[in-house]
Amino acid sequence: MAPSMLMEGGRNHTSVVMFVLLGLSDDKDLQLILFQMFLVIYLVTLIWNLGLIILIRIDPSLHTPMYFFLSFLSFIDICYSSSTSPRMLSDFLKDEKTISFISCATQYFVGCWMGQAECCLLAAMACDRYVAVGRPLQYSAIMSPCLCQKMVVGAYGSGFLGSLFSTVTGFLLHYCGPNIIPNFFCDITQIIPLSCSNPFISQMILFLVCIFVGFSSFLVIILSYGFIAASILKISSLKGSAKAFNTCASHLAVVTIFYGTSLSMYLLPSSSHSEKQDKLLSVFYVIFIPMLNPLIYSLRNKEIKEALRRMVKRLTHLLQ
Template identity: 50%
Template sequence: MLLTEANQTSEVTFILLGFSEYPDLQVPLFLVFLIIYTVTAVGNLGMILTISISPKLHTPMYFFLSHLSFIDFCYSTTVTPKLLENLIVEDRTISFSGCITQFFWACIFVVAETFMLAVMAYDRFVAVCHPLLYTVIMSQKLCASLVAGTYTWSIVSSMTLTCFVLALSFCGSNIINNFVCEHSAIVSVSCSDSSVSQMLCLVIAIFDEVSSLCIILSTYIFIFVTVMKMPSTGGRQKAFSTCASHLTAITIFHGTVLFLYCVPNSKNSWLTVKVGSVFYTVVIPMLNPLIYSLRNKDVKESFRKFMIHLTQWY
């Protein structure tokens, strides 16, 4: 019996509706998302390359930033190509294995981004509040451990949720009213009891969001108190400027996630959910390298030198 259900589930295909209810917008949306994905790929890969080849950027802050760029690139690559395909082809189906694979990797990268932003907040806390001990505290071993812990927890979270989704059975209508195989959309078309899987997803999501925000808020409270105690205005401005890019990235990412959690679970909210999902799966990975490069003199200078050397080499 179980073998029969497993075989039936493996043969299931899903239909990603995406933005199919707006046929006149398919080509314009394709062009917009293609441009966004191109900027995302170039921006994040360029950020990683610039940090890796510039000795001036071989510091803990840029080490974490390179991993954030890696996460953003992988996250966007997991979601956007299928979105682009569904905008130009009539067949919007995706196999069960393809849908689960997309969910697995997307879950890894969204959890990883959540905690990578928290790790970067801790790095800013040490830099501003304990500048003389910064190189001692933020050792290579600690930096590697923080990054390894972030990836480990994201993989554990994703594997746990994926296993519970795989335990569900699917039959009948398998139309997913979204452009990505995310958890709530998948379990909504299951013909078995998905309450345990939904509760587990809610618990993990709340834990991730609350714990990461607690780290971020507590570190920035200490940063704010320390900065306000600085005697010189120049010192305060410099301290705030080092945190401005990170605060911008945090506000956009967590603001979008919290907004999506506040959307009521009704049919009228699906368009809002899709737009919100587009923002944090497609747009945010593009914005992060722009935020950090445009507001950071070291990154702009290193990138300019890299482009000069590249031009001379050619």
């Protein structure tokens, strides 16, 4: 897709109006297989996360801070997956995988917003787990509904502002030459190098946003689990220690997968992994994690399993 010609100060110069996504593969047969596989993954992501939200809302036993946060984590996963999966699926069936400049900016904005909101929400959930383990007698008083709502608003608000700054500074650069993105979605770290402008300010703002939102959230999680570990060590009985750790196991697994993948993608030098490895990490980060999060919480959680059994019984009773 050729860049458009614009006039400025009596001189012609080009401005990119479309980006070309290379996608995951050029093989037509493989693309059809990938289309079917990723369609199933996307549907599972939608159904499982939406089902978890509904289950938490209708079952009174799940009306606790942990599940309140989990319902919003599931909403983030739905939005995050939906920002990339539908276009990726449609691109598998196209010969020319192009995306308009505005659509690319919108896709990045939504994905970045949800990704940064997830960082903050995981930090809030880590604080919740610390209070549950370290201050169990004051848990209900400390983690009040009002505080939980403020923490969720703060997580979404921080993600929105961070994404806004990153998107505006990244997409206000002048793009006049190459317009090929070597991935299946709009990743700002692969778009900024295509700019004809000096990208220093945009890269600095992107770096600062990652520090303030991503790293600060990670630091809160590390500190929370440090306090959790100290509290568990104070428990005299082995059974009590195991029970306390079990309340944090699902969250710890989600944090490990989320941050492990994101740190591998964005912090390791590009020379340490190939373009194919970059794409595989992107697939896992963007496509698989939103599906894995509800599965990790559901399969390891007795309360959710019991709530699901109760809901199935109610439905079967109504249908009889």
